Amino acid sequence: MSMHTISVTINGTAHSAEIESRLLLVHFIREVVGLTGTHIGCDTTHCGACTVLLDGEPVKSCTVLAVQADGRQVTTVEGLEKDGKLDPIQEGFIQEHGLQCGFCTPGMMMTGYALLKRTKRPTEAEIRHAISGNLCRCTGYVNIVKAVQYAAAKQ
Amino acid sequence: MIPAAFEYYAPKSVPEALTLLDRYGDAAKVLAGGQSLLPMLKLRLAQLGHIVDISRIAGLDYIKEERGTVRIGAGTTETTLERSELIKTKLPILVDTTAFIGDPLVRNRATVGGNLAHGDPANDHPAAMLALGAEVVIKGSKGERTVPITQFFSGLFRTAVKPNELLMEVRIPVPPPRSGGAYVKLERKVGDFATAGVAVQVTLAASGAFERVGIGLTSAGPTPIKAAEAEKFLAGKQPDDATLQEAARLAAKATSPVADRRGEVDYKREMARVLTVRALRAAVARAGGR
DSSP, X not given: OOXXXXXXEETTEEEEEEEETTOBHHHIIXXXXXXXXXXXXXXXXXXXXXXXXXXXEEEEGGGSBGGGGTTOEEEOGGGSOBTTXXXXXXXXXXXXXXXXXXXXXXXXXXXXHHHHHHOSSOOHHHHHHHGGGSOOSSSOSHHHHHHHHHHHHHO | OOOOOOEEEOOSSHHHHHHHHHXXXXXXXXXXXXXXXXXXXXXXXXXXXXXXXXXXXXXXXXXXXXXXXXXXXXXXXXXXXXXXXXXHHHOHHXXXXXXXXXXXXXXXXXXXXXXXXXXXXXOSHHHHHHHHTOEEEEXXXXXXXXXXXXXXXXXXXXXXXXXXXXXXXXXXXXOOSSEEEEEEEEOXXXXXXXXXXXXXXXXXXXXXXXXXXXXXXXXXXXXXXXXXXXXXXXXXXXXXXXXXXXXXXXXXXXXXOOOBTTBOHHHHHHHHHHXXXXXXHHHHHHTTOO
């Protein structure tokens, strides 16, 4: 079986398509569904730019097959905003200047969002641990940590 | 990067998976968390005709204690292991170990069974399992067998698991009182393979002397290495500094690392020595010794 018909619920909407076994989840999200907020960075499981939530857990979508997401829930950065209102994690990145080029930002926000779902008031060490699989090449991590702290205080 | 085309199957049960593996043999590979296999396929370091994804099989993800043994299902993710109260209490060496595997996002997918069955001497669980004296349960369509971890790693990327078998479970004896273990690793950055890594699990006698010592080494040769000579040397001795130093010298002597961008052979061997001292000290401290 090299072709599969899958149905993946992305940000609450079911998307069905016939795909090849080898299609990566990140390509399904960006090219089949057309949600390009999720970025492809290193493509080698290092940088975390492609981080999405799979059944609520942050994973690197360049290292998951699309067929493995069949029947499951995916949340991408486009799913953070609710009814025209930004999620506190998004507000945090704006207020604390948590980005420069913005390439790592979708992944950072998904990881930060998942952390705050599990740990309401993370310590700085817990935040730094959580984002240790997400790389930023612009500024370092000071403002990114502040952005997550802002969201923690705001929620 | 896109993997070469392959046939994909997602069996719902172990017998179904074994039937597929019997049918495709060498042409098939088991996919669990995929955090090693998918990068290899993407880099085209591996090309496979058939992939059997076992992550949809229920019941491979558990950690439980039964009659003095901790049993870890092969499909248990590193994140589950890292958060397990049982592991934190009984086997803190595995909390050390899992914290070094990939990064938190990788650990949400990566499995304990995959880390072992991949047979990569740079993976971290093998050293810890060698130190702990674990056993693994392997299942094929003809039945189940138990293999001591010392006989599990047969070569570079090769293990005792045959192409038509599945690694099912890891069994670890619950350490007795006055036991402690630690895993230390030198890595250039989060998620990197070890430049050197050392796992130590000890049990001390009432006198404070070593009663049992297990030492496993990461990135120290073509397979994960058990530092048997150092273990033997330590048995019955008090954990004073000169003794630990000599044991570390013996452990380093057992290594045959390869030079790469992480360092030269001599450097890696020296790091194995230094880390052995540190791991021994940490393990002894956790066992309540000096």
